[in-house]
Amino acid sequence: MDDEKLAVILFDIGFVMTLASMVIGPFxxxxxxxxxxxxxxxxxxxxxxxxxxxxxxxxxxVQVPEPTEEQDTNNRQDVSRQ
Known part of the structure; x- marks a missing residue:
């Protein structure tokens, strides 16, 4: 389990406890x-x-996508126009 999942789980449990506290307190x-x-x-x-x-x-x-051949030719055309 990574840190992000653990933090979300702790936050969710704390949030449920807070709601329970707000409900039973007035009674x-x-x-x-x-x-x-x-x-x-x-x-x-x-x-x-x-x-x-x-x-x-x-x-x-997170993986950075490789530029496809079509994107590579489009970038070359843009550079040549400038």
Missing amino acids: GITNWAIMLAGIACCLALGAMAIAFEGWDVPPED
Whole structure:
């Protein structure tokens, strides 16, 4: 699992916990709501740390397409016109 997937998973779990905290809080279950909100904040901070750590790293699976013969001849014609 790469860092991007792990950060998204942590963010999603934290988001669900935040929503659960917002739903159960008004019903008087404040202890659980505060605990869920605290865990969600920790997961969000962990996801941000993982995401920002790999900010400058280029993706490994990106491939630059090779120019086809037709594109190559079009580029030569454009250069010759100038």
